Amino acid sequence: MTTPPFDTRAQDIIIVGGGMVGGVLAHALQAEGWRVTILEGAAAGASLSFDHRLTALSDASWRYFDALNLLDETTVRAAQAIEEVRVVNARNFGMTRITRANNDGAALGQVIANRAIGAAIERAEQAHQTVFETAQKTGTVQRLQPARYINHQVLADDPQSGSVQVHFDFHGQTHQLNARLIIAADGAASSVRTASQKPVETKAYGQTAIVCTAKPVQPHHGVAFECFTKSGPLAVLPAPAGRVSLVWVNRDADITALMALDEAAYAAKLDTAFRHRLGGFSELTPRHAYPLALITLEELTAERLVILGNAAHALHPVAGQGFNLCLRDVRDLVAALRSDRGEPVDPGDAMRLRRYVEGRLDDYRRTIGLTDQLVRGFSLDIPGAGAIRGALLSLTDGLAPIKNRLVRLTRGI
Ligand SMILES: Cc1cc2nc3c(=O)[nH]c(=O)nc-3n(C[C@H](O)[C@H](O)[C@H](O)COP(=O)(O)OP(=O)(O)OC[C@H]3O[C@@H](n4cnc5c(N)ncnc54)[C@H](O)[C@@H]3O)c2cc1C
16 A cells, blocks of 8 residues: 655644544644644544544633634534523422523524544645645645554654654554644543653543433523533533433443433433433434543653643533633643744743643642532532532532532533
């Protein structure tokens, strides 16, 4: 097999992983004038990032997409606005409600298929495609796919020939490409992270999310539910075309049996767990299971390397925060690499990378901490725990400081 030609000149930045995070990041960096190459391991259309899931984007993330010119008519049409968020306790009383009024009258966010996000990124990449033979020192994105990262090594610093050399497999042949910075956006099982020998902390939750979409009997009216059932949280998210996205977290031990149920039996289980709030579900799509763990790491940079997105932090999906947190990584890294007074910037400059990481730590602590607390607090299965959760939710609705934290988390600020 012959390898398709590609621009072998030194790049400013090589991003490993062209999924949700790598794709948006490349687009944002290109818009700032950087010459970027994405190495995406999966074949075109096969990245697991852009699978059958839908993602709840906070209002802030949606606005960021807009600022990046990723919201063309097709993408906007593919999204469903979140009018209200209700956090409810399935078995007992208690509810916390977040409405447009908590977000200055604006929708709280949007629910959109991961595939639609992938398609938006692809359209943006095509629109900016520059024939590499004529490319000047203006922002470009070159996507090599399927191109699997093998390893990288730091070279003596040289702005012309690049300072880091990345080896990868492209169409069955090993190649190398130089750049001044390598970014790991290759997901929770990051090969770049492993090759860099960064210690990782993994906490398995003993829970798995089962994901599908369905048609509810009653209209969803744009309401997103986070419902704490006995086995784990059930997210019922409003989706386009009157459908809902269902993410039901259950104990690992129960997953095989739940996955084996036929469509009608699983729909009935969901309806019971959800206390018939939308009158039942039909037309379910096939279910897919995602084992859940919290993955974090202390060191997010090394010489001429940054780790971000799920490669840096993979969260429980309970509060729908994973990708929203990743987008704030993207936004802040792009800002950290921006030239202040028009002077040339070395994108691998250690000081800038350190400043970027230091600026992210507070957000990580807040978002990862609150998500983890929600999982643990609402996964307790001791006598009386349901009543405690109900009381907590009612209390939260009345207690401004706690509710404000939830509102901030929902708005993504
Ligand atoms: C069930 C579930 C529901 C979720 N719902 C939400 C939600 O509603 N809202 C929200 O904000 N977040 C949500 N998330 C989190 C969100 O999906 C992730 O944060 C997001 O996918 C992270 O994107 P990423 O690009 O960092 O990683 P990934 O999506 O894992 O993408 C990594 C990419 O890197 C590529 N790759 C891997 N290895 C290599 C290699 N060696 N060489 C080259 N390429 C490689 C892969 O092919 C892939 O394309 C959810 C997660 C789950 C599991």
